Amino acid sequence: MGTPIVTASPTSREHQVRSFLRTHDLQAWIAWRPDELVMLSGYFPFWGASLLLYFLDEEPVLFVPQIEPRDHIPTRLRVQEYPWGDLKCSDPYSALVSAVGDELAKARIEGQRVGMNPSASRISLPIQAAEQIPIPEAFAEQLSTLTAKPDAQRLAAFANLYLRKTREEIDAIRRANKVANVGLRVFFENLRPGITEAEVAAAVEFAIYRQIGHDGIFHSRGWAMVQSGPNSADAGRFNRSTGRRLENGDLVLIELATCVDGYWSDLTRTAAVGSPKPEVEEILAIVKEAQQAAVDGVRPGVSAAEVDTLARDKIAARGFSSFFTHHTGHHVGFRYHDPGFLILPGESAKLEPGMVITIEPGVYIRERGAGARIEDNLLVTKAGHEVLSRIEGSTLA
């Protein structure tokens, strides 16, 4: 993809992005989705209304609402504020479009050399996570006057930039998994008859949120969903917590999404309360075996389908094929679910060093009143893989 360009201190992320831009004959990219901002610049927006103008040949410019916190913006970004949040401004987006246009004009870049993903679908949540604020369609239309027409092939190539994480990004995802493990420890400590699913889940989220301020963390939020006994049999279709009280003999499953400073972990654990019946314990045993088989098979050069098969065959060998109804994994890190190929039957895409994926087979049997899934986050390394999510103890608060 051409030779590396000369910059003061190119990171491998910069190298990837600039190779993409050159390959597609682009001189700039406009990004506003929180996950795109994290990937392109390491900046995790607060409101979700920031916009990054990424140049092929210059340092990027970041446009932020005038009410955006400024203390976590990477220092190398030139920052311009625009009147989002100003009581007296009824149309801040017009001001933003105009400012973006000015920067492009100053750099003498024409619209057909500027790329952008206008879609608001499946964006990561920003720090302010209680209400989604995708930049409105009318604004996207205004912006489209400054950019090339969306091109499916180019957008697919852009999405591929999510796939190979850099060393710094891997460290950030490792930290998200470290925090998630603090939550998982609370999960295991709270499993006892009489406690409700929601109480367990709430305790896990509590443990994750309070990590803010420790270890340099400025944002930490978990979404924990706990399903017990018969409810665990639903966990292949959806994950939520109810008021059901745990009982002796239950399987209890936790699905846990964790976001730390803009980087995501996606984990699942299943544990037994007391002594389940043999036909319930069997489900957990099969899932453990299938998950470990797929984990063991993760290395560069194997296809997604091959990894999927490692888990699916173990489950099929016990006669439970029809109870494993979902994929074996997906990419993770910039979002709860990153774009990119899934680990599922028939997928020929191959694993490469730097990819971070989940491995999460599950078996859910309504007739036995039980379901189980185990999910880890794995880094594909040159030598094979590193499980980022199995952490003994923790130095966090």
Add this chain to the structure above:
Amino acid sequence: MGTPIVTASPTSREHQVRSFLRTHDLQAWIAWRPDELVMLSGYFPFWGASLLLYFLDEEPVLFVPQIEPRDHIPTRLRVQEYPWGDLKCSDPYSALVSAVGDELAKARIEGQRVGMNPSASRISLPIQAAEQIPIPEAFAEQLSTLTAKPDAQRLAAFANLYLRKTREEIDAIRRANKVANVGLRVFFENLRPGITEAEVAAAVEFAIYRQIGHDGIFHSRGWAMVQSGPNSADAGRFNRSTGRRLENGDLVLIELATCVDGYWSDLTRTAAVGSPKPEVEEILAIVKEAQQAAVDGVRPGVSAAEVDTLARDKIAARGFSSFFTHHTGHHVGFRYHDPGFLILPGESAKLEPGMVITIEPGVYIRERGAGARIEDNLLVTKAGHEVLSRIEGSTLA
């Protein structure tokens, strides 16, 4: 607006929606935003990928992912599942568009008589709140072949349906406020030197999440943001929790969004730790006075600007005009921030019975290292108003 149509048991929400449809010569409305689904049908989606086909003359049809939980779908809705979540289906939306088209054909309704809001901007979060899944643009385009062209006037009229809540909706918003007050009690109980902002906020969210299963609640989630001492002076621009430890003499502000079964509360409280300096206490005293003045003025027939002025004048009288930088309030209930007019200077729209609004003046003074805001949720009644968010004690868990 015509005479009420005859149905077995019309609710006033049905009446409002059908009046809207008749006025705009529509025979059906297609809704998918979680807040629209709650408003039109009382159904709060899990995945956020459900679609409601609301007819003028027939009972609605609800299309849900095949992996959607079914236990909280109102029984009067006809339910059809579509293959969202099916491992073997790569394009579930085409199946959905086709099913919607079939229903419209069966009812002999032409595209120009079908309305829809295609925007994905500022939608409420569904139950699965860790990742936003707006129905993708490609799907919206496919759907547009079944609907009339978006019409700004019609969309504005549709948004007006959010403004006047029914008795059942008010009860649901009251319940969200009751749960939020459980969280606020935990906030006040935890204010002590040495605890971090994030620890206080995490404890509040814990208290809210664990209400699931009590009082018939199936979903309860809070987003608490706590700012103390100098950080409280930022609270007019953004709300977040940091690792700062509370100190004697701090003002501590909590911004709290709460969603219970799809209905929202939006509250703020500010309290002092120990004994603040007089110039800090003054800020809280002014805000209390201004907030109460605006609350007292809420009644049918007054304009938004008049209510705003009641708060703003009190603050101006103490010379702090420039430190009250935001609106005095907004509509609330189906979202953290409902659509509709704001309570701010120059807004001539008038309050009407059934509206639910926030009243939330604030003063934030960096030089004094302190900020304060107090926010309640008020129902406009024929006689004046009812404050939904001031609740003594609670019977919840």
